[in-house]
Amino acid sequence: MISNTHPALAGSLRSTVPSDELINFSPGPTSLPKPVEKSIAASFSEPGLTSLALSHRSPEFLEILEHAVASARSVMGIPDNYEVLFTHGGGHGQFAALPLNLCHEASDVATYVVNGTWSLRGRDEASRYCDAQTIDGRDSSTGDYTSFPELTEVDIDAESRYIYLCSNETVNGIELHRLPKLPESRRHIPLVIDASSDFSTKPIDWEGAGVGVLFACASKNIGHPGVTMTIIRKDLLGEGKASPLCPGVFNYTTNSEADNLWNTPATFNIEVVGRVMDWIAGIGGVEELERRSIAKASALYEVIDASDGFYGTPVTDKRLRSRMNVPFNLMGGDVTLTERFLIESWNKGMVGLRTLTPFGVGDYLRASLYNGVTIENAVALADFMKQFAREHAA
Numbered sequence: 001m002i003s004n005t006h007p008a009l010a011g012s013l014r015s016t017v018p019s020d021e022l023i024n025f026s027p028g029p030t031s032l033p034k035p036v037e038k039s040i041a042a043s044f045s046e047p048g049l050t051s052l053a054l055s056h057r058s059p060e061f062l063e064i065l066e067h068a069v070a071s072a073r074s075v076m077g078i079p080d081n082y083e084v085l086f087t088h089g090g091g092h093g094q095f096a097a098l099p100l101n102l103c104h105e106a107s108d109v110a111t112y113v114v115n116g117t118w119s120l121r122g123r124d125e126a127s128r129y130c131d132a133q134t135i136d137g138r139d140s141s142t143g144d145y146t147s148f149p150e151l152t153e154v155d156i157d158a159e160s161r162y163i164y165l166c167s168n169e170t171v172n173g174i175e176l177h178r179l180p181k182l183p184e185s186r187r188h189i190p191l192v193i194d195a196s197s198d199f200s201t202k203p204i205d206w207e208g209a210g211v212g213v214l215f216a217c218a219s220k221n222i223g224h225p226g227v228t229m230t231i232i233r234k235d236l237l238g239e240g241k242a243s244p245l246c247p248g249v250f251n252y253t254t255n256s257e258a259d260n261l262w263n264t265p266a267t268f269n270i271e272v273v274g275r276v277m278d279w280i281a282g283i284g285g286v287e288e289l290e291r292r293s294i295a296k297a298s299a300l301y302e303v304i305d306a307s308d309g310f311y312g313t314p315v316t317d318k319r320l321r322s323r324m325n326v327p328f329n330l331m332g333g334d335v336t337l338t339e340r341f342l343i344e345s346w347n348k349g350m351v352g353l354r355t356l357t358p359f360g361v362g363d364y365l366r367a368s369l370y371n372g373v374t375i376e377n378a379v380a381l382a383d384f385m386k387q388f389a390r391e392h393a394a
């Protein structure tokens, strides 16, 4: 065992390289694209005029808010019959807000596809407010989350108020590159998507897939913690639809009628999301981000698959491998080798490969490849992994 006091092993994100050479592979919060970070920094040179100092009801902030909504609508192709909300309480807030808005009674049924740590957490939170039924995605032989279950008619109660799934399981490394189609007899049920860690990195077929609600906490791909985008099909809104116990700050109808200003929204965070959306539009849209995501993830999976077992990754079905979060281990989880890898990569400025999660340290390191990570950054890690394997393979 190498001494546990090395900053790399404690998850430190400040390496000894100059800060502009740092590559942040954190699972979130994490770095935004450099041009966005620079534009935010530049906005601070006008004292008093950034959204940190603007009243949320001033014409100046209204312009920022309307711009952020319009830019997100355009970049993500959000149809007019969907409302765009900036909500409070992060992803976890939405875990509770969903059943409180879509189930009027606690006895109403909702169906949860549980194929990883985040959908499990969403289901557990919902169970407090509705009858949450589970489609269990664990592998029947290993008991691990490594795939996505088939959605069959018999598994989905026809009375479900919604069907919930997570389009990228951030910890397990399982991604739906396109949303699934429900069985014909269940297409009347709205899909609810937790897209916290893949939103903005690929197109979404809103109406074709039957999306009712989609939410994404900002802190992975589109901004900083403190704001969450929640996008709701308008027919799910309306007086009397939510549970009478739904708090006002969580109530979709209340916040939609107040145009996101029922209470003070996270003004600065909303401005940042708008800047990220503008950046996406400027580089060629979500199609370009998807191309980059595929290139980044492929660089790493290719090294893993060609390493003769030196590196391992849990998801073997390539159609489901996450482009956002690439989990990997060394020699089946060899502790000494893993610690050496963490320290050597950290010394080269590659940080965030092992961070704590609510689910513990876990067996795998994880390279997260959000919008702030460039293709060159991912290739640098892939090259380091190749070199490390050459030096340490038995």
Ligand SMILES: *Cc1c(COP(=O)(O)O)cnc(C)c1O
Pocket: 028, 089, 090, 091, 092, 093, 118, 166, 168, 169, 170, 194, 195, 196, 197, 217, 220
């Ligand atoms: C990070 C994450 C969350 C948690 O969001 P908070 O903003 O911390 O509440 C939920 N779902 C997914 C898929 C995530 O990656």
